[in-house]
Amino acid sequence: MAVKDYIRERFFPHLWCPGCGHGIVLNGLIRAVEKLGMSRNEMVMVSGIGCSSRISGYMDFHTLHTIHGRALAFATGVKLSKPELNVIVPMGDGDALSIGGNHFIHAARRNIDITAIVMNNRIYGMTGGQYSPLTGPGMMATTAPYSNIDQEFDVVEMARAAGATFVARTTAYHVQQMADIIRAAILHEGFSVVEVMSQCPTYFGRKNKQGSAVDMMKRMKETTTPIGSAAKAKNPELIERGIFVQVDKPEYCSEYNKIIERAMGGR
Amino acid sequence: MAKAKLKEHRIDRDWCKGCGICVAFCPKKVLELDDQDKAVAVRIEDCIACRLCELRCPDLAIEVDTEEKVEEKA
Amino acid sequence: MTKQIKFIQGNEACVEGALYAGLDFFAGYPITPSTEIAEHLSKLLPQKGGKFIQMEDEIASMCAIIGASLTGHKVLTATSGPGFSLKQESLGYAVMAEIPCVIVNVQRGGPSTGVPTHVSQGDVMQARWGTHGDHSIVALTASNHQDVFAMTVEAFNIAETFRTPVILLFDEVVGHMRERLEIPEPGEIPLVKRLRTAVKGGVDYHPYLPREDGRLPMSDFGDVHRYNVTGLVHDMWGFPSDNPKIVHGLLRHLVDKIENNASQMARYKTFYLEDADTVLVSFGSAARSALHIVESLRPRGEKIGLLELQTIWPFPADIVSQYCNNAKYTVVVEMNMGQVCQMVKTTVRHPERVFLANRIDGVFITPTDIKNILRLIKGKGV
Numbered sequence: 001m002a003v004k005d006y007i008r009e010r011f012f013p014h015l016w017c018p019g020c021g022h023g024i025v026l027n028g029l030i031r032a033v034e035k036l037g038m039s040r041n042e043m044v045m046v047s048g049i050g051c052s053s054r055i056s057g058y059m060d061f062h063t064l065h066t067i068h069g070r071a072l073a074f075a076t077g078v079k080l081s082k083p084e085l086n087v088i089v090p091m092g093d094g095d096a097l098s099i100g101g102n103h104f105i106h107a108a109r110r111n112i113d114i115t116a117i118v119m120n121n122r123i124y125g126m127t128g129g130q131y132s133p134l135t136g137p138g139m140m141a142t143t144a145p146y147s148n149i150d151q152e153f154d155v156v157e158m159a160r161a162a163g164a165t166f167v168a169r170t171t172a173y174h175v176q177q178m179a180d181i182i183r184a185a186i187l188h189e190g191f192s193v194v195e196v197m198s199q200c201p202t203y204f205g206r207k208n209k210q211g212s213a214v215d216m217m218k219r220m221k222e223t224t225t226p227i228g229s230a231a232k233a234k235n236p237e238l239i240e241r242g243i244f245v246q247v248d249k250p251e252y253c254s255e256y257n258k259i260i261e262r263a264m265g266g267r
Numbered sequence: 268m269a270k271a272k273l274k275e276h277r278i279d280r281d282w283c284k285g286c287g288i289c290v291a292f293c294p295k296k297v298l299e300l301d302d303q304d305k306a307v308a309v310r311i312e313d314c315i316a317c318r319l320c321e322l323r324c325p326d327l328a329i330e331v332d333t334e335e336k337v338e339e340k341a
Numbered sequence: 342m343t344k345q346i347k348f349i350q351g352n353e354a355c356v357e358g359a360l361y362a363g364l365d366f367f368a369g370y371p372i373t374p375s376t377e378i379a380e381h382l383s384k385l386l387p388q389k390g391g392k393f394i395q396m397e398d399e400i401a402s403m404c405a406i407i408g409a410s411l412t413g414h415k416v417l418t419a420t421s422g423p424g425f426s427l428k429q430e431s432l433g434y435a436v437m438a439e440i441p442c443v444i445v446n447v448q449r450g451g452p453s454t455g456v457p458t459h460v461s462q463g464d465v466m467q468a469r470w471g472t473h474g475d476h477s478i479v480a481l482t483a484s485n486h487q488d489v490f491a492m493t494v495e496a497f498n499i500a501e502t503f504r505t506p507v508i509l510l511f512d513e514v515v516g517h518m519r520e521r522l523e524i525p526e527p528g529e530i531p532l533v534k535r536l537r538t539a540v541k542g543g544v545d546y547h548p549y550l551p552r553e554d555g556r557l558p559m560s561d562f563g564d565v566h567r568y569n570v571t572g573l574v575h576d577m578w579g580f581p582s583d584n585p586k587i588v589h590g591l592l593r594h595l596v597d598k599i600e601n602n603a604s605q606m607a608r609y610k611t612f613y614l615e616d617a618d619t620v621l622v623s624f625g626s627a628a629r630s631a632l633h634i635v636e637s638l639r640p641r642g643e644k645i646g647l648l649e650l651q652t653i654w655p656f657p658a659d660i661v662s663q664y665c666n667n668a669k670y671t672v673v674v675e676m677n678m679g680q681v682c683q684m685v686k687t688t689v690r691h692p693e694r695v696f697l698a699n700r701i702d703g704v705f706i707t708p709t710d711i712k713n714i715l716r717l718i719k720g721k722g723v
């Protein structure tokens with residue numbers, strides 16, 4: 001199927017700002033699903049609130065646009081009640097790690113077969129540029145006018161520690177890697193986390209004098225490196241990209257089916 | 268393997284928001300923004316059909332249309 | 342076939358009712374005094390192929406049942422005051438997105454942590470107005486286990502009929518008390534199945550376009566119709582809209598589908614009301630004491646009766662007016678500071694004849710408490 005078969009064309013052009021990285025994530029996600037050749041009827045996209053969450057409205061899947069931070073909880077209900085569905089949850093920084101932080105770690109702990117895509121733009125875009133738990137110290141935001149003193153989470157370390165069985169990071173610049181990683185994440189049986197570093201030129205970029213979307217993407221190229229590269233050894237400041245965790249562990253819905261067997265068979 | 272050969276760049280001018288990402292990252296400098304800030308392919312002959320513009324477009328506004336070039340057998 | 346008779350807690354009666362109604366997905370979080378509902382369902386649901394999950398918190402539980410309802414399942418969560426507060430935002434989502442689901446609130450003393458192991462009926466108004474914005478809600482209650490069972494089945498039926506969340510407003514006394522429950526045979530109480538669309542794949546399906554009878558056929562996630570569900574104001578396809586006409590139309594629809602059917606949803610019981618000049622209005626466990634005092638005063642010639650409300654929301658105003666308008670005394674018996682009493686006052690012809698008999702100290706209101714308050718009201722001293 002062509003790219004346009006996966007989207008709801010009548011809502012385009014989309015609502016995101018010029019140069020927004022979230023559009024590139026949408027693009028990469030479509031490529032990943034296209035390559036997998038999955039039927040749209042078996043795909044469910046569950047999202048929360050924020051710029052990132054609007055991605056669900058554009059995809060021609062079963063789409064559930066929920067409330068702020070709770071997408072993974074809704075998604076858990078969808079998945080556990082009908083495990084044959086493929087459930088993808090795109091989230092922003094707040095959805096995933098601020099208001100929704102608890103659901104994030106518990107979905108990871110359960111290892112329920114859901115693909116979480118964290119679109120990390122280090123800012124709350126929809127509300128106009130407030131700092132998020134991924135902004136990091138020294139950065140400017142409308143609620144950090146004297147610069148931010150909040151330390152940031154490392155999404156990869158967080159997901160790993162919480163028990164996610166697939167954890168990866170990529171960027172909106174590295175589009176081929178992004179599509180490959182999202183594809184692998186969807187195929188992985190268990191809770192998958194893909195952090196995509198995504199640019200918000202309108203708020204994060206402007207507030208922090210990082211230039212245009214193009215400048216911000218060049219920065220992604222310069223400040224990241226493949227996992228375990230020689231460059232990383234030389235410059236520890238570089239952010240690693242790639243698949244950090246990919247392990248097989250009992251998946252929640254499969255385990256629950258065993259509970260049903262036990263309960264029905266008179267334990 | 269058959270190699271892709273460019274037929275055309277299909278650019279949806281209604282969807283393009285003129286961010287310039289396709290222009291900046293085209294390895295062959297095929298694209299430019301016109302006076303209305305819309306992407307246009309100006310040096311089509313240089314295009315290697317790598318599709319990076321299509322993949323990086325945040326607006327899903329570019330499609331690189333190709334035809335398979337059958338390699339001649341020796 | 343002999344009937345199954347059990348001697349169980351009210352919370353278990355609720356579980357039996359839910360299973361009878363076809364429950365197949367429960368998500369919850371332990372909280373006193375509702376926890377037994379989760380415990381029993383964790384055992385019983387998988388025995389019939391259903392799913393139970395203990396979520397990370399109350400919010401997640403409410404969200405999970407909404408997700409599971411959309412795949413075509415009958416869903417339930419159970420909680421008490423603090424958890425009910427946490428569920429309010431997603432409850433509003435279920436109202437807005439018209440998701441059939443049932444929420445049990447076994448009430449305890451509040452506000453905040455309050456008196457967790459003691460009884461209260463203080464969440465009547467929270468059930469009505471807990472989530473933000475104009476909306477309507479359905480809330481049912483019961484005073485004994487047979488009715489807990491019946492109202493639980495009723496809750497599922499109403500949820501499916503009107504595509505709405507339904508709240509079961511039980512209380513600690515009913516939840517924890519043990520008494521007899523006779524489980525009706527299958528088919529004895531009619532069940533409302535999920536109304537699914539007859540629209541074939543490839544044909545435009547409108548998840549939010551009511552039929553002529555007002556009902557909205559659904560399509561399960563995973564089936565042929567791919568549509569959008571959102572908490573934003575939406576059009577008939579489920580896509581966001583801020584068109585004033587659509588905003589107005591949707592809000593009216595959400596309220597009207599409940600309020601215009603209030604009489605269809607009104608469940609109540611009457612005791613000795615034919616000639617009563619003193620009408621007690623009560624609900625939940627408080628109605629047990631109310632009935633007791635009615636039955637002990639009748640033999641002494643007092644013209645006293647009881648109207649027991651089982652539907653609290655939408656408020657059964659017609660029924661209350663019918664039985665209370667001509668009463669000399671209407672006395673609302675409840676374990677809160679007059680939440681239903683206020684509603685009765687705004688409903689009846691003579692609000693000055695409406696009185697409150699209550700307790701708010703976590704102690705169950707007794708027939709003697711009511712008798713003493715009645716004497717005060719009637720100027721007889723205690």
